[in-house]
Structure formats: structure tokens, C-alpha cells
Amino acid sequence: MVLFTLQAASEGTATSALQLEEYVKRYLDDPLRQAVEPYFTAQEFLEYLFSRENSIFNEAKEKEVHMNMDLPFSNYWIASSHNTYLTGDQFSSDSSVESYIQVLRKGCRCVELDCWDGPDGIPVIYHGHTLTSKIKFLDVIRAVRDHAFDVSEYAVILSIENHCNIAQQRTMATLLKETFGEMLLTQPVDPNAMELPSPNQLKRKIIIKVSTILYTEFYV
Structure with a gap:
């Protein structure tokens, strides 16, 4: 999980094991698994994979209008x-x-x-x-x-x-x-x-x- 995320990381995603651990805890359905080494079930991993943490969009630019808005x-x-x-x-x-x-x-x-x-x-x-x-x-x-x-x-x-x-x-x-x-x-x-x-x-x-x-x- 750590290697997958760090190798696939792009701008705006987790860049360290510690940061990744914090992301993992957000998507755990069972709080008891947060204690030592948190891990995902397959469903939790999918939810994380398609979350905002892995968006292909640059969140810093989401609110900026980058299109030409001077056309008819x-x-x-x-x-x-x-x-x-x-x-x-x-x-x-x-x-x-x-x-x-x-x-x-x-x-x-x-x-x-x-x-x-x-x-x-x-x-x-x-x-x-x-x-x-x-x-x-x-x-x-x-x-x-x-x-x-x-x-x-x-x-x-x-x-x-x-x-x-x-x-x-x-x-x-x-x-x-x-x-x-x-x-x-x-x-x-x-x-x-x-x-x-x-x-x-x-x-x-x-x-x-x-x-x-x-x-x-x-x-x-």
C-alpha cells in the first residue's frame, strides 16, 4: 500500500509514509485497526483510491477559470x-x-x-x-x-x-x-x-x- 501510493504519487497526493497513514485512518470503517499498523479492506482501498486525495485535478487550481471566457x-x-x-x-x-x-x-x-x-x-x-x-x-x-x-x-x-x-x-x-x-x-x-x-x-x-x-x- 505504501509503495503503491508513493510510487504513483503525483502533485497533491501523499508523499511520505506518515502522511499516508493519516489518509488511511480517514477511510477505516473499524477504529480498532487505527492503533498499530492500519490497513485497508478491498472496499476501503477502493474508496480511498477514488477519493479527493487521489484526484487527477490540481485542487489549487480547481477554483480558477482557465478557459477563454470571452467567446460568444x-x-x-x-x-x-x-x-x-x-x-x-x-x-x-x-x-x-x-x-x-x-x-x-x-x-x-x-x-x-x-x-x-x-x-x-x-x-x-x-x-x-x-x-x-x-x-x-x-x-x-x-x-x-x-x-x-x-x-x-x-x-x-x-x-x-x-x-x-x-x-x-x-x-x-x-x-x-x-x-x-x-x-x-x-x-x-x-x-x-x-x-x-x-x-x-x-x-x-x-x-x-x-x-x-x-x-x-x-x-x-
Whole structure:
């Protein structure tokens, strides 16, 4: 075990028998084996092998952005969340504002809001026509405002699945403007540009992604 690790060691892994012993103790299921010469079972060794101690990535650079972030926005993969509000299945689980906070803190840059007419004139979010619980649209966007840039300055996209009537859509627009203020992207970054702005140009911005309602839907 010692020889294997020391021979296979790369930057950021154990470089001495003493350091290796400390790593071993972290993954022992049986504390009694920590006393004299700690050793791994096959399962414990696998857990150690695939742990952060043996990551192929340089942890010192994990939080650094090393890619070119000045290309058009459409050139990038975006970390996205589907049915962000749900804590479980799509039929009867709870909806939670906390779910938005959790995914944003994990680096997610696109969250989904399924918006439906609320009883008090303010939209609610839930998985429509199911038993999932409902949360307030306003509570969700306030949580996004407060935590959007906890771990990253790059733009956050609100992917809105809109099922609201016209009156509540107007309410949504008002609440979005009041809640996000200058963070809300409402105008082109460069009116003369022939391509989308870059991630660097959109830092600390909130982008709304929503389908345009057809004129005929006003009468449905």
C-alpha cells in the first residue's frame, strides 16, 4: 500500500509514509485497526483510491477559470437544473426554495421555474397538475438574488416555464424588475454586435429565458 501510493504519487497526493497513514485512518470503517499498523479492506482501498486525495485535478487550481471566457455565450456548456424546485419525484414531492440555494451554491448557472397562477394574484411554482406542493414565485427570485453569485460571478439564467394569465405575467415582470434591479439583463450589451455577448460581459447578470406567448393564446 505504501509503495503503491508513493510510487504513483503525483502533485497533491501523499508523499511520505506518515502522511499516508493519516489518509488511511480517514477511510477505516473499524477504529480498532487505527492503533498499530492500519490497513485497508478491498472496499476501503477502493474508496480511498477514488477519493479527493487521489484526484487527477490540481485542487489549487480547481477554483480558477482557465478557459477563454470571452467567446460568444452560445459557445459554452451551461450547468443547468431541471425542475429545480422539487425535492423528490415529480408527482407528490415537496417544492422548496432551499433547493434553489443548494444548486446555486454547487455552481449551477441555469435554474427552472414552473410558474402558475397563484390565489393571491402572485404566481406560484410547482409541477403543474400534480400533488407537488407550491412555493411563492417571489420567495424563489429573492433567494436567487441573494445567492446567485455565492460561488461564481457568471450569469444566472432563470428558465421560466410560463403557465400564468396575462395579469400575473405582468406581476412577474414587475417583481423581477423590483427584485433584481440592475442585475436583470433587459438591454443588449452591445446593440451593434452580430453575436451573443461573452460570459465575461455578462458577469453578475440575471438572464430571463421564457417562451413568447402567441397572440391566439390571449383568447384560450
